[in-house]
Amino acid sequence: MTTPLVLGVLAGAILSGTSLLYATLGETLGERAGIVNLGLEGVLLIGASVGFAVAVVTGSAWIGLGAAALAGGLANLLFGWLVVSRRANQLASGLALMFFGFGVSALVGAPYVGAVIGGLAKWRPSWLGRLPWVGATTLFNYDVLTWLAVPVAVLVWWVLFRTRWGLAVRATGESPAVAFAAGRNVSALRYQALGAGGLLAGLAGAHLSLSLTLTWSEFMTGGRGFIAMALVIFSKWHPLRAIAGALLFGGAEALELQLQARGSDISPFFLDMAPYLLTLLVLLAWGGAGRVAAPGSLGRTFYGAN
Amino acid sequence: MWNKLRFIAGCFALMLGPAVDAAAADAPRLIIGAIYVGSVNDYGYNRSFHDALTQVAKDVAGVKLLEAENVPETPEAERIMESMIQQGARLIFPTSFGYNDSGRNVARRHRDVYFEYPGDGDPMTNFGVFFGATQPAWYAMGVAAGKMTRTNKLGYVVGLPIGYALGNVNAFEIGAKSVNPKAKTVVVVTGGWSDKAKEAAAANALLDQGCDVVGMHVDSPATIIQTVEARGGMSIGFQSVEARALAPKGWITGLGFTWAPFFTEIANSVIDGKFRARAVYQGIGKMVAVAPFGPSVPPDVQKLVTAAAAEIADGFTPFTGPMIDNQGIERIPYGVKMSSDQMGTFHWYVDGVIGKVQ
Numbered sequence: 001m002t003t004p005l006v007l008g009v010l011a012g013a014i015l016s017g018t019s020l021l022y023a024t025l026g027e028t029l030g031e032r033a034g035i036v037n038l039g040l041e042g043v044l045l046i047g048a049s050v051g052f053a054v055a056v057v058t059g060s061a062w063i064g065l066g067a068a069a070l071a072g073g074l075a076n077l078l079f080g081w082l083v084v085s086r087r088a089n090q091l092a093s094g095l096a097l098m099f100f101g102f103g104v105s106a107l108v109g110a111p112y113v114g115a116v117i118g119g120l121a122k123w124r125p126s127w128l129g130r131l132p133w134v135g136a137t138t139l140f141n142y143d144v145l146t147w148l149a150v151p152v153a154v155l156v157w158w159v160l161f162r163t164r165w166g167l168a169v170r171a172t173g174e175s176p177a178v179a180f181a182a183g184r185n186v187s188a189l190r191y192q193a194l195g196a197g198g199l200l201a202g203l204a205g206a207h208l209s210l211s212l213t214l215t216w217s218e219f220m221t222g223g224r225g226f227i228a229m230a231l232v233i234f235s236k237w238h239p240l241r242a243i244a245g246a247l248l249f250g251g252a253e254a255l256e257l258q259l260q261a262r263g264s265d266i267s268p269f270f271l272d273m274a275p276y277l278l279t280l281l282v283l284l285a286w287g288g289a290g291r292v293a294a295p296g297s298l299g300r301t302f303y304g305a306n
Numbered sequence: 307m308w309n310k311l312r313f314i315a316g317c318f319a320l321m322l323g324p325a326v327d328a329a330a331a332d333a334p335r336l337i338i339g340a341i342y343v344g345s346v347n348d349y350g351y352n353r354s355f356h357d358a359l360t361q362v363a364k365d366v367a368g369v370k371l372l373e374a375e376n377v378p379e380t381p382e383a384e385r386i387m388e389s390m391i392q393q394g395a396r397l398i399f400p401t402s403f404g405y406n407d408s409g410r411n412v413a414r415r416h417r418d419v420y421f422e423y424p425g426d427g428d429p430m431t432n433f434g435v436f437f438g439a440t441q442p443a444w445y446a447m448g449v450a451a452g453k454m455t456r457t458n459k460l461g462y463v464v465g466l467p468i469g470y471a472l473g474n475v476n477a478f479e480i481g482a483k484s485v486n487p488k489a490k491t492v493v494v495v496t497g498g499w500s501d502k503a504k505e506a507a508a509a510n511a512l513l514d515q516g517c518d519v520v521g522m523h524v525d526s527p528a529t530i531i532q533t534v535e536a537r538g539g540m541s542i543g544f545q546s547v548e549a550r551a552l553a554p555k556g557w558i559t560g561l562g563f564t565w566a567p568f569f570t571e572i573a574n575s576v577i578d579g580k581f582r583a584r585a586v587y588q589g590i591g592k593m594v595a596v597a598p599f600g601p602s603v604p605p606d607v608q609k610l611v612t613a614a615a616a617e618i619a620d621g622f623t624p625f626t627g628p629m630i631d632n633q634g635i636e637r638i639p640y641g642v643k644m645s646s647d648q649m650g651t652f653h654w655y656v657d658g659v660i661g662k663v664q
Binding site: 015208215218254262265 | 344345346347348349353376461467492493494495496497500501502503504505506507508510511512514515516517528529532536537551552660661662664
């Protein structure tokens with residue numbers, strides 16, 4: 001293990017991990033309110049396609065970013081209407097949202113495939129760029145989403161664990177009946193949590209199309225939504241641990257490619273499988289506390305009033 | 307209310323009827339159907355087919371083109387081809403390597419419809435195969451890369467490690483070594499023809515590990531070229547010569563497919579009733595073209611590359627023995643030349659390539 005390999009993996013982990021972190025944070029908000037959203041993959045795709053389409057049409061990646069966040073929020077609110085107001089089964093609705101996301105994103109993105117955009121501007125403080133080993137890599141040369149990834153995770157933690165709204169959301173996730181009895185508006189809280197989570201998921205999708213790849217193609221998220229759902233469990237529904245999870249999985253993906261670029265003797269087919277294998281192993285090792293750490297009413301429909 | 311709506315709908319149909327009859331009077335002489343595995347706007351593989359077929363539709367009178375993008379390489383493709391045949395298509399282009407089985411299945415069911423498939427295998431009476439001989443052409447690209455590299459490390463992103471892709475990599479390295487004995491090619495496999503996020507990460511990984519020139523064999527070179535350009539590296543394009551628009555500074559040169567003359571010949575043969583199923587592989591000058599050079603390529607390098615391309619067009623093959631692979635095993639004995647129909651049989655990397663096949 002030499003310095004270029006370690007730095008390369010770190011750089012790749014941060015780049016890949018950004019969208020994973022935002023997606024995990026978005027799903028965490030929803031799950032803390034008791035709603036499991038299996039359609040996260042669809043919401044990511046909606047964010048990616050809307051963000052890219054708007055960026056092409058307006059010429060500004062920033063407006064695209066905003067549009068992606070809005071689109072993600074709307075998609076989650078639609079899902080919220082299904083599971084909160086109409087009291088549909090959360091798992092089935094989530095899968096329906098996923099397929100809906102596949103179709104809508106393909107429809108929205110189709111006219112813009114192949115369009116060339118400038119993408120989100122990257123910025124690196126000059127004193128960091130002059131450090132040896134750092135200058136030639138992508139380290140610290142990030143766009144706004146990557147720079148804000150950890151601050152946003154801290155913000156989500158602070159909102160969930162240090163504000164009254166966050167407390168109410170967590171109470172709703174643990175036991176909506178008790179929250180309702182204490183005078184909270186369960187439906188409103190769930191809508192708010194889902195909406196905020198959708199904003200973050202939209203940003204996660206936009207990072208893929210507006211910064212990492214600068215393009216749109218169907219199904220470009222490649223299963224990241226499901227990885228994010230596994231990361232929510234791995235991080236025990238805690239936003240700060242999600243940072244570690246996103247780095248870990250992003251790092252696994254980066255390691256696979258960096259090892260090949262280094263000329264490793266391991267089969268590329270095996271390396272291709274490695275990130276998913278790692279996720280499975282990690283869940284086996286640390287996912288067992290799921291029973292204790294999960295919000296008490298995760299996935300259960302609340303039939304009380306409002 | 308429904309009856310009223312049905313009545314109105316019926317009136318519309320009657321109005322459109324004569325319009326349809328008028329259109330039938332200018333019925334096309336040949337309807338061509340094409341299915342693509344991705345989008346035609348990919349600056350790459352799919353675009354090369356789309357550009358060629360629209361050219362055919364323009365050059366040959368009475369040709370109508372039906373296209374379907376993003377068709378998965380599953381039995382779903384058969385359904386789409388069947389629906390095109392129902393709309394009157396008599397010449398079908400299943401344009402991706404993975405449509406082999408579905409294309410042949412549909413061909414067996416419709417003996418009066420002709421197929422041209424880019425890949426390998428034996429032709430059937432109504433099913434021809436063809437491809438551009440890119441492997442020798444990558445030798446010229448290797449010459450360009452070997453001369454332009456400053457770190458002597460060249461990068462190559464491969465989608466799926468099929469024989470043709472490995473052949474491209476090998477020719478690239480052989481060409482680079484011929485002008486720069488210290489040049490090494492590093493290969494990263496992404497596991498799919500079109501996984502954009504992986505391609506961006508692969509390009510970053512190659513640049514992180516010291517490569518300064520990157521070539522690729524994936525469906526669309528766009529993401530890799532843009533990633534390399536953003537980090538100041540140099541790129542060699544593939545699939546479509548239009549990709550040079552994406553790298554105004556770092557573009558060296560590239561290879562693109564020019565299918566139009568061959569497709570025109572096939573379309574005319576179907577119209578004249580003289581279709582013959584063959585296996586046709588053509589190289590530089592016919593199905594494969596060398597893209598224009600980028601602004602940073604000095605004239606002496608351009609001369610070398612053009613000369614290498616001309617040699618290849620004349621029949622030179624870089625795969626002449628003796629040749630050892632990167633594990634030290636001799637793969638081509640002294641005096642033996644690999645023929646063009648063996649290009650899909652590569653399962654090894656030549657000495658100088660850093661990578662593992664499996």
